[in-house]
Amino acid sequence: MTIPVELFINALIAGILLGGFYAAVTVGVSISFGILDIVNIAHPAFVILGSYIAYIVNQRLGVDPILTAIMVLPAFYALGAMVYQVYYVSFEKRGQEALRGLAFFFGLLFVTEVTLILVFGVDYRYVHAAYIDQTIRFGAFDLPMRMLIPCVIALMLLGGLQLFLTKTYTGRAIMAVAQDQMALQLMAADPVRIKRIAFALSIATAAIAGALLIIIQPVEPSVGREYIGRVFAICVLGGLGSLPGTVIGAMLLGIMESLTATFYGPSWAPAVAFGFLLLTLAFRPSGILGR
Amino acid sequence: MSAPLLRVENVGKRFGGFIALEGINLDVANGERLGLIGPNGSGKSTLVNCLCGTLRNEIGRVSFEGRALDGLPAHQRTRLGMARSFQLPRPFTSLSVAENLRVPLLYTVKARSGITHAGADLDARCHDLLALVGLESKATKRPRDLTQVEMRKLELARAMASDPKLLIADEAMAGLSQSEVNDIVALLIRMNERGVTIVLIEHIMSAVMSFSQRLVVLVSGRKIADGKPDDVIRDAEVERAYLGQ
Amino acid sequence: MRTPVFIVASLIVAAVVYGLARLAGNDYVFFAGYVILQFVVLATAWNILGGYCGYVNFGSAAFFALGAYTTVALVKLPNLAAKYLPEGLASVIAAAVPPPIPVLMLAGGVIAGLVGLGTGYLTLRLRGVFFAIATLALAVVLQTLIVNWDYVGGSRGAYVIRPQVHALTGINYVEYLFVMMLLLSVTALTVARAIERSQLGYGFATIRDDELAAEASGVPTLRLKLVATTISGALMGMAGAPFxxxxxxxxxxxxxxxxxxxxxxxxxxxxxxxxxxGPLLGALLLGTLQQIATVTISSAVSLLLVGLLLVAFVVIAPNGLLGLFDKLRQRIGAARASGGNARTGAA
Known part of the structure; x- marks a missing residue:
């Protein structure tokens, strides 16, 4: 089989853009699972919640989804802080996070999804913005704006978070949580407070990711489920808890999915992420960038 | 001289760039009471984990009764007759004290002998072990209802329940009062008199000195002394590296 | 109670349940009852791995679907045979298909059990959460495979014609399916109970409590975990086979x-x-609640109820209804012991 070069390069470009967006969806889990060791499988549900908020505001007031996301950041941050508090008191403190903590997040995921179905139904919803239908063309190569803008915003988000984690006192304390709690106490920081801040931050990123998602594609409540596997695949692929690793893992997955969809058909694309996750877990659990 | 029960030859272990153990040679004779000391981070626990199969040593070999153990998972080493107790007691929290002892009885003694022990026989062995450590009255209690010292005794009893030839006791006395320490040392000596070889890893010097027939010192992943306890603690290198810090 | 006695006792209970359902004289009872029993099997199967060993499986639907699609694959076998095999062989296969429900259950159980074993083998050396995540992944991978597999209907789905009556017994076919699921429930509960009281049960409990200590006590943890994933997966597949x-x-x-x-x-x-x-109690309560809510309100609301109850219980009553009963019993016991005097140690 000869592969048409232009088709291949277009698929590659689409994959990179998609990967950038995937990084935005994943970064929350990179923080909660990778750094804090909290297996928040409900994260994609919060992303979808973000999408629907962006949808309502866009539909009622015509506000740009990204602007909406920035405005609701504090609300998502507060929501995250609340969820962590419940998680901490109910599971982490009692040392029951393994079984019941997982069931808790699974329940949250499910409740969020069903509530959205009850309120909005299962129809696909989408947003309007001037740039969504535009495409930049370089000869035979396409850069659709609805992919490019999410990718750029996502990279800005990750860059900002990386700066925060490495350059600020709070950020460094968050990274220290991953290493050991003792070091944290030596820094005279309260581990619970630090973890609450970090988890709240991870949920806040879902607001942005949700807005990006609904720019890229129409959304219905169960779309979030597809992202559970992707997000954890990327997380493990990139090595747990590393934001640069997250970007690389996301790009790799985006490219693989895009190539699969182009050459084998879109119905195979979901299995790529999950298949890759299974293989990574089985053979290289420390991630492709790991030791 | 008969072959040693446990032979450690040139064992080394590294974590990333950090060398945790290097060139460890050690023979433990049958019936011996060996003390193993060393400052924090000297590699004692790493050595125990390598011996018991919790960690894999990349370099060197460990043999037990002349049989090489390389690559054998922890549970099989326990079945061969190497038992350990953990530094922080790790009881099975959802099982009663007696049931905690039943687990090794079922999974090692029974598996090893191939004989299906009648329930009554298991109960008798359980009772015997509880009597040995003095926990008869706590048989039906859950581990969370035990005191610190009782928890340590349960930990030792569970290790003994697998009917070991060698018991490796990892800091069985940390955090206990002097009388409790004496209690545990007496218990370990009782176990030794039953024919069990014991390696004791300990910080409390009075306990080590009264227990050990031989003393081995680890510092920074290397063995720096090995001999009679009174000679070892007078060794200049030991004093410098460890006791006189 | 010894296991044979338990089997007899539960068969008697099952017979009574069947008798009562017949007395109702309404096919809806069998339709609804089937779903509830299916959940009894699924919940019991999940608990063998989740409750006893402490490993969370998010992929129950995948194992259930494996059983269901094994049935579809077997039922459609004559089509395939007619196309590729010589006529004589094809007619033999056509005569043997569709196999009776118990055979389909066994087949579904074997396939799902093998997939359970494989998943366990790939991931159980890692920390528990990775197993949980892998099961999530497994569900999507399998679903994608099925969607792209035309032989079993692909994304369009497949029709399996349900006979009006069961030929051998002459009872309504849904009633027959109900009885089969009832028997499978008895099987699942018997297996779960037998595990609980055996050496295996002790081994599973030690895995849940502390794997390192379990290994040090001679428990072959990896092998036991594989046993659990296989049994659990197989039972889920069996539940899916008649679906x-x-x-x-x-x-x-x-x-x-x-x-x-x-x-x-x-x-x-x-x-x-x-x-x-526990799983039996939960399945009966939640299953019934969902049937009622689905009929009276909507299926989405009934699912929302399940989700909310799940979150509420793991937060407020970590040991479930059984834990609440235990606490209640202790309180009553303590109140009795204090003889109605000042309740000193009751709390």
């Missing part, structure tokens, strides 16, 4: 429905995970 006949038209979205995954977790968690009684 195509029950629903008549099987599509990937219904076989892989999230409701199965959620219910398999919620029912044991709400009932209590430490004993076989």
């Amino acid at each position: 195509p006949y029950y629903i008549g038209y099987l599509e990937p979205a219904s076989a892989f429905g999230l409701a199965y995954a959620v219910n398999s977790i919620a029912m044991p968690m709400i009932g209590g995970t430490t004993s076989w009684v």
